[in-house]
C-alpha cells in the first residue's frame with residue numbers, strides 16, 4: 101500500500117487566533133489525509149477556516165497544535181519557499197511590476213535556474229493556460245480570467261507536488277467560471293499534481309472533485325466522494341449546505357417517522373428517537389391532494405410557484421417547516437401544474453428520505 | 459467658456475506669482491550687471507556665468523580657468539547625495555515599522571515623526587550644534603566614562619553638516635515611503651515566498667521595485683533642498699566648508715553681487731530640472 105504515498109496528512113491540526121476571552125478557534129482538531137494525484141476540495145461557508153487551513157499547508161502560518169506532513173515529511177517550521185507546494189491566491193497576487201512572462205518565470209529565477217530552462221518552461225506554461233501572445237503584458241493589462249490563468253501558470257511553473265488553490269474562480273463571471281472548471285480539472289489530470297481546491301460553491305466542488313471535505317466552524321463535517329456527500333449527508337449541516345435539503349423534525353414511531361402535518365413517513369430508527377428527515381427538493385413528486393396514498397406527505401398547501409427557466413419550484417406549507425419541491429422543466433410535461441392555494445401532497449422517490457440524528 | 463477661464467484664475471495666478479515670476483526675475487538678474495551696493499544695473503552682461511568657470515585678471519582682463527565654484531557645486535551635490543542615502547537607510551525601516559503597526563497606532567507614530575518639526579529649523583540646527591560641540595553632552599559623556607581624552611571633532615565639519623541635513627529632511631523621506639508601503643499589497647510578499655524567493659530576493663525583486671515611486675519621491679524631496687541647503691552648512695559647518703546655498707546667500711549679503719547669485723541659482727535650478735527630467739524619462743520608459 102506504500103506505493104500510493106499520501107500527499108498531505110494533517111493530524112489533530114488546530115489554529116486559534118487571539119488569546120483569552122477573544123480567542124477564536126478557526127480550526128479545531130482537523131484530521132485529514134489528502135492522497136497523491138487527487139483533486140481534493142475544501143468546501144464550506146465563508147469564515148469556516150478554509151483559507152486558514154490552506155495557509156497552514158502553504159507555510160504562511162503556523163498551527164497552534166497538530167502536525168502537517170507533506171509526502172511523509174513533517175514540515176513544522178519549514179518556510180513556504182522550502183515546501184514543494186505552490187499557491188494560487190484568492191486575489192491572484194500577481195507582481196504588478198513584472199510582465200506575464202516574468203511573473204510565470206519568477207519562481208525558476210529565484211531558484212537560480214539557467215535562462216534557457218526558464219524561457220522554455222515559461223513558454224510551455226503560457227501555452228498550457230492559453231496565454232500565447234500576452235507574454236509581454238503587465239497584470240493591469242489583463243482581464244480577470246487572464247489574470248487567473250497567469251496565477252495558475254506561475255504556480256505550476258516550478259513544478260510543485262501539491263497546488264493549493266484558494267477560491268480561484270470566485271472573481272470570474274458565471275460563463276468563464278464554467279469553462280475554467282473543466283480546464284482546471286483537465287489540467288489536474290494532465291499534470292498529475294495534487295490539487296487542494298478551496299471553494300464555497302457546492303456546484304464547483306461537486307463537478308470537479310475526486311473527494312470533498314465539507315467544513316464548518318473550523319471542523320470537517322464530512323469527508324467523501326461527491327456522490328457520497330450529496331446522496332448520504334452525514335448531518336443536518338451537510339444536507340442543508342449541499343443542495344439545500346428539506347430538513348423536517350420528526351420522531352420515530354411504530355410505523356415510521358411521525359412529523360406534524362405529514363402523517364407517518366416511511367423511515368427507520370430507534371423507537372422514540374428525535375430525528376431530522378432530510379429530503380432533496382428534486383427527489384419529491386408533487387400530486388393533487390386527492391391522489392394521496394399511504395406514505396405520501398400531506399396534505400399541504402402551495403404558497404409560492406417559482407419559475408427559474410430550467411426548473412420549476414414550489415413552496416409548500418402545512419408541515420412544521422415550509423417545504424420545497426423542485427421539478428425539472430421537462431418533468432412537468434404531462435404532469436399537472438399548480439398555483440398558490442392548491443392543495444397537494446408529496447411523494448418521495450424510494451430511498452430519498454434520509455434519517456439524520458437531530 | 460468665460461466662466462471656465464475665470465475659475466482657472468486662482469491657480470494660474472498662484473503659479474504665476476509664486477513660481478514663474480521669481481524664476482523669471484532670477485534668470486533675468488543673472489544676465490545683468492551688478493550695481494555697487496547690491497541690486498542690478500539694467501545693462502546685459504554674461505559676466506556672472508563667465509565667473510563661474512573663469513577668473514578674470516584685474517590688470518589685463520585675461521581669463522584663466524578656475525574650478526573653485528565647480529568644486530563647491532560638486533561638494534554640495536555629494537553632500538546632498540550622501541544625506542539622501544542616509545535618509546533612505548534610516549527612513550525605509552522607520553516607514554516600514556510605522557506602516558505595519560495596527561491601524562490605531564499608525565497616526566500616533568506618524569505624529570511622533572513630525573513632532574520635532576514643530577520647532578523652527580534654526581532652533582533645531584542650533585540645538586544640534588549644542589549637542590555636537592566640544593563641550594556638548596556627547597563629548598562630556600565620552601570623556602566622563604573615560605573613552606576619550608580630548609573632545610571628538612563632531613561639530614564644524616562635513617559630518618555635522620550631513621547630520622544636520624539628515625535631521626532636517628528625514629520626514630520628507632519617511633512620509634512618501636510610508637504612503638507607498640501603506641499601499642503595498644502584502645500578499646505579494648507571501649506570493650514571493652511561495653514562489654521560492656528567500657527574504658533577500660523578496661526584498662530586492664518585489665518590495666523595492668514596487669516601492670520605487672515612493673523611493674523616488676522621497677529621494678527628490680531630500681536631495682533637492684539638500685543641494686541648496688543654507689542653515690546646516692552655515693551653522694553646523696561653522697561656515698568653514700562653503701556649500702552652494704551659502705555661496706548664493708553671500709552674493710546677496712556680503713559680496714553684493716546679485717547677478718552672480720542669480721546665475722548660481724539658475725544653474726542649480728537647471729541641474730535639478732535636468733536630473734528630474736532624466737528620472738521622469740526613465741520611469742516612463744520602464745513603465746511602457
Ligand SMILES: Nc1ncnc2c1ncn2[C@@H]1O[C@H](COP(=O)(O)OP(=O)(O)OP(=O)(O)O)[C@@H](O)[C@H]1O
Pocket residue numbers: 117118124126144145146147148149150151152153300
Ligand atoms: N488574522 C486573523 N486574526 C483573527 N481572526 C482571523 C484571522 N484570520 C482569520 N480569522 C478568523 O478565522 C475564521 C476563518 O477564517 P478563514 O479566512 O480561514 O475563512 P474562509 O473559510 O477562508 O472564509 P472565506 O470563504 O470568506 O474566504 C474567520 O472567522 C475569521 O474571522
Ligand SMILES: [Mg+2]
Pocket residue numbers: 150151152190266
Ligand atoms: Mg478564504
